[in-house]
Amino acid sequence: MGSITVVITGASKGVGAACVHGFAKAFPDGVNLVLVARGIAGLKKLEEELAQYANVKTLTLAADIGDLQACKAVVDATIEAFGCINVLVNNAGLHHRGNFSEQTPEQIAAMVDINLKAPLYLAALVLPHMQPKANGTPNAIVMVGSLAGRAPLQGAATYSGTKSGLRAFTYALSDELREKHINVAVVSPGPIDTSFIMDEIDEVEDIVYSQPMSSPEQVADSIVALASGENTEISMPWFSGKLTTLGYLFPRFRRVTRGLLYQIGRKNKDKYRQRKA
Template identity: 35%
Template sequence: MKKLQGKTAVITGASSGIGAAIARELAGEGANVVLAARRIDKLNEMEQEINGEGGGKAHAVQTDTANREEVEDLVKKAVETFGSVDIFVNNAGQMLSATVQSGKVDEWERMIDVNIKGVLYGVNSVLPSMLEQSSGHIVNIASVSGLEVTKMSTVYSATKFAVRAISTGLEKELARTGVRVTNISPGMVDTPLSRSASDRKKLEAQDIAKAVVYAVTQPDYVNVNEITVRPV
């Protein structure tokens, strides 16, 4: 029997990159996956691909994670389709101009809306049902930029520091409720988001997906709080 047979996972930012890899890995372990992103054409392609693989089933829901109502609707549709939400992966993110000197306030606001508010909207939407069922797993995808700040990453790093703070505080809030929290901080991953950022060796999106599977397939009494994944 597959490790996640009968479970349902919601993955934001699932149309490409890390999110798409996470969706494939979770479905490969038997989980039904709800795919969320703004690009419905890409989501529909992912849905068809996963449904043709013979693992867990997929359902696409167009969602802007910076919009609270759309995130709430995402969780409602997940429950309507598959009955419950057992895993929620806050993966959607924006990496835009991050220096303070650039003065690109609109881009800072977009990063704050997606990288911080979007995570909180996801948690807020799924947490009541997880607490009611005394089980569930929230996985927040942060970044090594939430551990280290460069002169080019000030604002982006601030948003990822915030994700780590949310994860750390939430894990303490939810102690002994049956709801687990994992924060995963990837190094540079070869995705469309990072392709122009560096010419050095990058991780593959599947490397992060495997870290998610590791965290969510531990015994119920094991809570993997923090995983940092870096290229060698």
């Protein structure tokens, strides 16, 4: 297998940065990593870290992927540098927290742009550049969803809605592209131990912390596995994925258990605050 080309959005920190290292380790024969994020400083730091891998070539692109023209520029630059795209990881995400009635239209639009429109834009743009699968070379589009996309989450209506839409799109596109041997998949994690929720712990809904916390590396491992395989979804933690299925199928179950889950979440929040202190 020769070098593969992987585009990762939101690459500068958290799950995105863990994915960068994950793909570097997973493909020792060579990997071209296209690192996309809004801030160039974080990307440059990550690029320096990748110097330890002899098998890696990098391209760092500062871009706001909520804009279609920026998405086009990312794909054009990737093709100019490496000639094709094997894997797209739609990891970038945005969450303005709080009840829907308290959010501005601008905040809502920004979440829709980053969480839903950008992954669709990028998927449409990269598909013409994906080569037929050969010699074990992966061909995949992997979305970073959320357990909030599997079951409605009070206090995060827009975020939950965008992740639910992303999951539905994944399953539909997966069926469309199956015969072309392009795997379209989604990882649906619960809380992840990153700045995305830990730096805003007081603003995050208590119920989020009721579930076991995953590490960025665990989520990245699932993303690499989805990119290299044929599964459509990995929910994590496993048991939390089953709970969200029950909550979606049986809304009464979700409402009845909500109070207990909030209690558990509040207790866990206190533990995380102490850890942070």
